[in-house]
Amino acid sequence: MNITIESTKDLLRSRKLKATPTRLEILSALQKRNSAVTFSEIQNICNDTDRVTLYRTIQSFVDKGLIHKAYQSEDEVHYALCSHNCSSEAHFHNHLHFKCTRCKKVTCEYLEEEVKIILPKFQIEKVDITISGICKNCN
Amino acid sequence: MNITIESTKDLLRSRKLKATPTRLEILSALQKRNSAVTFSEIQNICNDTDRVTLYRTIQSFVDKGLIHKAYQSEDEVHYALCSHNCSSEAHFHNHLHFKCTRCKKVTCEYLEEEVKIILPKFQIEKVDITISGICKNCN
DNA sequence: CACTTAAATGCAACGAAGTTGCATTTAAGT
DNA sequence: ACTTAAATGCAACTTCGTTGCATTTAAGTG
Ligand SMILES: [Mn+2]
Ligand SMILES: [Mn+2]
Ligand SMILES: [Zn+2]
Ligand SMILES: [Zn+2]
Numbered sequence: 001m002n003i004t005i006e007s008t009k010d011l012l013r014s015r016k017l018k019a020t021p022t023r024l025e026i027l028s029a030l031q032k033r034n035s036a037v038t039f040s041e042i043q044n045i046c047n048d049t050d051r052v053t054l055y056r057t058i059q060s061f062v063d064k065g066l067i068h069k070a071y072q073s074e075d076e077v078h079y080a081l082c083s084h085n086c087s088s089e090a091h092f093h094n095h096l097h098f099k100c101t102r103c104k105k106v107t108c109e110y111l112e113e114e115v116k117i118i119l120p121k122f123q124i125e126k127v128d129i130t131i132s133g134i135c136k137n138c139n
Numbered sequence: 140m141n142i143t144i145e146s147t148k149d150l151l152r153s154r155k156l157k158a159t160p161t162r163l164e165i166l167s168a169l170q171k172r173n174s175a176v177t178f179s180e181i182q183n184i185c186n187d188t189d190r191v192t193l194y195r196t197i198q199s200f201v202d203k204g205l206i207h208k209a210y211q212s213e214d215e216v217h218y219a220l221c222s223h224n225c226s227s228e229a230h231f232h233n234h235l236h237f238k239c240t241r242c243k244k245v246t247c248e249y250l251e252e253e254v255k256i257i258l259p260k261f262q263i264e265k266v267d268i269t270i271s272g273i274c275k276n277c278n
Numbered sequence: 279c280a281c282t283t284a285a286a287t288g289c290a291a292c293g294a295a296g297t298t299g300c301a302t303t304t305a306a307g308t
Numbered sequence: 309a310c311t312t313a314a315a316t317g318c319a320a321c322t323t324c325g326t327t328g329c330a331t332t333t334a335a336g337t338g
């Protein structure tokens with residue numbers, strides 16, 4: 001499916017969000033790349049948008065199931081696009097996050113077979129896996 | 140091996156850290172419990188120590204391989220004791236971190252068999268696993 | 279047990295990051 | 309075009325962590 005400005009507007013509207021210029025910029029930017037964005041990158045993309053608006057935009061995107069926190073480095077949070085199974089009701093992710101030490105990009109990666117983790121006497125609800133190393137492109 | 144005030148003092152000194160009252164309090168508290176501590180818990184333990192000192196103490200403990208960041212919640216970082224393989228040279232951890240949704244405790248947990256993660260074309264350097272659920276005690 | 283000294287502490291000031299209240303603007307339905 | 313709730317921008321504020329510097333203290337030395 002092709003991604004157009006109109007389809008991005010529709011996506012926003014389908015989540016009860018007004019299709020404003022700033023939101024379109026951020027969402028389109030994320031759709032065009034294959035990696036997560038940090039807040040400062042978003043600030044660069046939206047040069048003349050107030051930072052308060054950017055904070056609120058990110059929050060609304062997370063609330064509506066459009067993006068999710070992919071990685072938290074020392075100082076910065078990286079946000080990645082959600083797939084279609086996320087909504088304003090809940091997020092559903094069954095993937096891990098990869099941080100490339102060379103290109104610094106953070107990506108969502110899907111495993112061919114699910115990892116089996118056994119912790120006797122524990123009840124496992126959510127497993128969060130973050131890997132660092134050299135990504136496919138840099139390798 | 141029994142943990143005494145003297146053995147804790149020796150541990151600090153062996154890492155080239157002066158055995159001050161605040162440091163002893165924090166380190167002993169961590170040795171007595173089996174779960175990680177947050178900064179605010181440390182503040183409660185050391186009521187009348189300046190917060191700047193606490194920040195610097197945590198930093199020096201991490202630098203010297205005495206504690207490590209075990210879990211980062213929305214707003215708080217949880218620190219756990221390191222095992223003997225960590226030093227001022229480097230940290231070596233091959234365990235995961237568990238956050239109990241019931242008692243809220245964060246613990247370091249060791250797996251019986253290492254998880255095998257396959258990401259074709261990637262070079263994996265470090266795998267970080269965080270699990271939430273119900274811990275052994277609460278279950 | 280003094281004496282010395284580098285390390286550790288406390289205090290004040292600062293800076294960055296995120297939040298809140300409120301007035302103004304704007305997207306989108308009628 | 310008109311209406312209205314949502315979104316934005318601005319200012320003020322809080323919170324968290326850091327830095328510089330003067331003072332105190334742990335621990336080694338004779
Ligand atoms: Mn992801
Ligand atoms: Mn741990
Ligand atoms: Zn890379
Ligand atoms: Zn528990």
